[in-house]
Amino acid sequence: MNEHIPSKMKVAIMNQPLDIEIKEVDVPTISDSEALVKVMAVGVCGSDVHYYEHGRIGNFRVENPLILGHECAGIVVQVGKNVKHVKPGDRVAIEPGVPCGHCEYCKTGAYNLCPDVRFLATPPIDGAFAQYICHPADFLFPIPDSLSYEEAALNEPFSVGIHACQRIGLQPGTTVVIMGMGPVGLMAVVAAKAFGAKQIIVADLEPLRLQAAIHLGASHAVNIKEADPVQKIMELTGGKGAEYAFETAGNPTALQSALSSLKAGGKLAIVGLPQQDLIGFNVPFISDHEIDIYGIFRYANTYPLGIDILSSRIADVKSLLTDFYSLDQTQDALERARTNKSGSLKVIVYPNAITDTP
Structure with missing residues (x-):
């Protein structure tokens, strides 16, 4: 592949909250260990929306103009001289986090x-x-x-679910509860299914998201507007509770419900981040039932496995793609994701031509 690489490119840059500007800038220059990727699809993540709306997440503040977007896939157009495993023309999923490679955690x-x-x-x-x-x-x-750019972009939120399953040691034939059916929660349904969960019980308040969860492989969906989720989970598990529970909504009430839905010896994965730092826990319940609690922060060493699972067609993840925008429409895309939680699942932005829309 010898695609012409222009000297200039368009970017969608956030100058301040609720203000996205399309600018023309220089195409970046690669180092010997890097590749230049033509970005073909980017999923709008909840963190993108949060930065767009509030200008910060926790200790991370947008102090200078910033380009958002991290769930992405594209095509390699140029590689550095030390790059061996990818070449121009390769279609790739892009893992967005690049560690130092030298600290104790990396090692x-x-x-x-x-x-x-x-x-x-x-x-x-x-x-x-x-x-x-x-x-x-x-x-x-x-x-x-066989894997579209949009599906490859979904490997980023999917990796969170894979990492959670790995951290808690999810075993086949078990019951998993997932509180919160945003994109991360929905992809966690696929991860739990891939790891062999026999029963996947989900809870949310949006009918569209509950329907999507069932379509992806959830066994039961509980609308928390209509039923007490813990009571329903106990009914579905014969009064025992679940072996595993994921909280993916970042909601304190959902976190309490996830904890209460566990059987003795159960494991709780905290995936979602609530607005407040301190949340009360039922410590006697945790102690008396020997509950294990796992913090989940992004993922590590999940991308190849995620690509393999998505390529296996274990679930129809394309069904999550609901809204499609060009790069020039990035602000519209962020607004759509911010204001249409009852009607949108995954919003996709196409920095280059829209060529792969389902």
Whole structure:
């Protein structure tokens, strides 16, 4: 492949909250260990929306203009001289977090905990709402022709679910409860299914998201507006509770419900981040039932497995793709994701031509 690489490209840059501007900038120059990727699809993540709306997440503040977007896939158009495993023309999923590679966490494989990680669209690192990005080639993963760019972009939120399943040691034939059916929760349904869960019980208040969960493989969906989720889970498990529970909504009430839905010896994975730092827990319940609690922060060493699972067609993840925008419409895409939680699942931005819309 000898695609012409322009000297200039378009980017969608956030100048301040609720203000996205389309600018023309220089195409980045790669180093010997990097590749230049033509970005073909970017999923809008909840963190993108949060930065767009509030200008910060926890200690991360947008202090200078920032390019958002980190769930991405594209095509390699140029590689540095030391790059061997990808070449121009390769279609790739882009793992957005690049660790230092030298600290104790990187050396033990837990590179998601690296204190010096550079993560796309996390201030001050620019993200993928751009026609081209320069990225370390070690964090580019070839995808088969059967996998669309949009599906490859979904490997990012999917990796969170895979990492959670790995952390808690999810065993086949068990029951999993997942509280919160945003995109991460929905992809966690697929992960739990891939890891062999026999029963997957989900809870949310949006009918569209509950329907999507059933379509992806959930056994039962509980609308929390209509039923008490813990009571329903106990009914479905013969009064015992579940072996595992994931909280993916970042909601304190959902977190309490996830904990209460567990059987003795159960395991709780905290995936979602609530607005407040301190939340009360039922400590006697945790102690008396010997509950294990796992914090989940991004993922590590999940991208190849995620690509394999998505390529296996274990679930119809394309059904999550609901809204499609060009790069020029990035602000509209962020607004759609911000204001249409009852009607949108995954919003996709196409920095280059829209060529792969389902």
